[in-house]
Amino acid sequence: MELKDIVKTYGRITALDHVSLKVRRGETLALLGSNGAGKTTMLKIMGGILKQDSGNIYYGREKIDDRNLKLLRRNSTMVFQKTVLFNSDVYGNVAYGLELRRIPEADLEHRVREALSQVGLEGYEKRPVKTLSGGEQQRVSLARALALKPELLLLDEPTANLDPENAAAVEKIIKEFKGATTVILATHNLFQAKRLSDRIAYMARGVLVEEGSPEEIFQRPRDERTARFVRGFAF
Amino acid sequence: MVIEITLRSVYVSGLATLLASSWSLPLGAAIALKNFRGKRPVKGLFNTLLGMPTVALGLLLYLALSRSGPLGFLQLLYTPMAIALGQAILVTPIIVSFTVSAIESVDPEIRDLARTLGASELQAGLAVLGEAAGGVVLAVTASFNRAIAELGVALMVGGNIRGATRVLTTTIALETTRGEIVLGIALTIILLLVVFSLSLAVNLAGRRTTWRF
Numbered sequence: 132m133e134l135k136d137i138v139k140t141y142g143r144i145t146a147l148d149h150v151s152l153k154v155r156r157g158e159t160l161a162l163l164g165s166n167g168a169g170k171t172t173m174l175k176i177m178g179g180i181l182k183q184d185s186g187n188i189y190y191g192r193e194k195i196d197d198r199n200l201k202l203l204r205r206n207s208t209m210v211f212q213k214t215v216l217f218n219s220d221v222y223g224n225v226a227y228g229l230e231l232r233r234i235p236e237a238d239l240e241h242r243v244r245e246a247l248s249q250v251g252l253e254g255y256e257k258r259p260v261k262t263l264s265g266g267e268q269q270r271v272s273l274a275r276a277l278a279l280k281p282e283l284l285l286l287d288e289p290t291a292n293l294d295p296e297n298a299a300a301v302e303k304i305i306k307e308f309k310g311a312t313t314v315i316l317a318t319h320n321l322f323q324a325k326r327l328s329d330r331i332a333y334m335a336r337g338v339l340v341e342e343g344s345p346e347e348i349f350q351r352p353r354d355e356r357t358a359r360f361v362r363g364f365a366f
Numbered sequence: 367m368v369i370e371i372t373l374r375s376v377y378v379s380g381l382a383t384l385l386a387s388s389w390s391l392p393l394g395a396a397i398a399l400k401n402f403r404g405k406r407p408v409k410g411l412f413n414t415l416l417g418m419p420t421v422a423l424g425l426l427l428y429l430a431l432s433r434s435g436p437l438g439f440l441q442l443l444y445t446p447m448a449i450a451l452g453q454a455i456l457v458t459p460i461i462v463s464f465t466v467s468a469i470e471s472v473d474p475e476i477r478d479l480a481r482t483l484g485a486s487e488l489q490a491g492l493a494v495l496g497e498a499a500g501g502v503v504l505a506v507t508a509s510f511n512r513a514i515a516e517l518g519v520a521l522m523v524g525g526n527i528r529g530a531t532r533v534l535t536t537t538i539a540l541e542t543t544r545g546e547i548v549l550g551i552a553l554t555i556i557l558l559l560v561v562f563s564l565s566l567a568v569n570l571a572g573r574r575t576t577w578r579f
Contacts, residue, residue, distance in 0.1 A: 180482050205484045207482070208484075212474065215475040
């Protein structure tokens with residue numbers, strides 16, 4: 132995936148200011164930055180659920196516009212910072228995206244059960260999601276993404292609202308995606324970015340400041356803004 | 367006689383609810399899901415119309431449907447259809463306002479969630495409606511209850527004609543003024559039973575149903 136010169140504004144606020152970024156197939160890229168840096172806006176544009184004001188998005192060789200937005204939405208999925216679930220049971224939530232893709236019933240059921248097993252929620256199929264803990268709900272979100280076997284997985288601060296134990300469990304699940312799926316993880320957590328990513332793009336106030344390997348970003352940041360952000364951790 | 371009147375009441379008010387739902391549900395959904403200039407005044411207007419006195423609406427409809435009125439050519443006055451039409455207009459603000467409120471109370475991220483799982487704009491909108499369905503069903507139920515329990519419209523455009531437009535509320539009023547208190551009480555109990563039974567049934571069904579479109 133490639134973003135070229137993306138601009139997005141909300142009224143007078145510029146959320147993304149001429150951002151360009153290339154994401155390689157199969158890599159895990161962390162979008163690192165503090166709150167308000169533009170990470171969520173970036174993910175929503177990458178997932179085709181928000182439209183940029185200007186600039187272009189390329190998915191493979193396809194330039195994404197209104198006509199082929201479905202291509203992006205069908206090959207990617209996003210897990211939100213705040214757990215968002217349909218008001219139904221666990222099975223219904225995990226099956227929703229598969230039903231949209233008209234997956235045959237037998238295969239659908241198998242994929243739902245497989246995904247629930249991957250996140251450690253076997254036997255939870257009939258549980259109403261409202262009765263689950265915050266950590267379990269976020270795991271349902273991940274199972275929903277896993278079941279789709281997406282080419283591109285967008286994670287927006289997926290552990291921000293979780294206790295350390297549940298956060299560790301979710302990170303373990305994210306690691307299982309690595310390689311098979313291109314993962315873009317928005318986080319303000321330096322440790323998490325370092326633990327999970329192959330590459331880090333640091334964002335500040337809607338600008339993509341610099342990108343590089345975790346080692347480059349933490350040990351040899353080229354930009355003073357990056358250095359300031361990582362200093363507490365790296366120096 | 368009692369059974370006939372009860373069935374007529376259920377038929378007329380059921381028809382009124384169906385009619386009102388056919389235009390109010392799409393209207394409510396559109397108001398809730400679309401952003402447009404004047405959205406707030408439109409919502410305010412429907413909220414204000416919730417308090418429309420049934421006698422006032424009955425009078426306006428009477429004038430419109432009477433032989434010399436603009437809709438006189440339809441020859442609907444003093445027919446069950448006139449009552450159904452009047453009740454449909456009466457309950458329209460209930461369905462619209464409650465539908466808007468139910469949809470707007472759905473987590474705004476549900477729409478984004480559906481999109482990111484591969485839904486088209488229409489499917490994402492339907493996902494939001496599915497989340498709001500409990501509230502929408504409540505709106506429709508409340509509308510039926512309001513329609514079957516109202517008196518002003520049924521009396522003024524129905525005329526309380528025996529065997530034709532006499533419904534539960536008009537019969538209760540008539541029998542009470544004639545001193546037939548026991549019959550009035552019996553009919554009132556039937557009216558309450560209809561209203562409470564429907565509400566109970568919807569409540570029970572709602573607990574066991576997950577709405578998906």
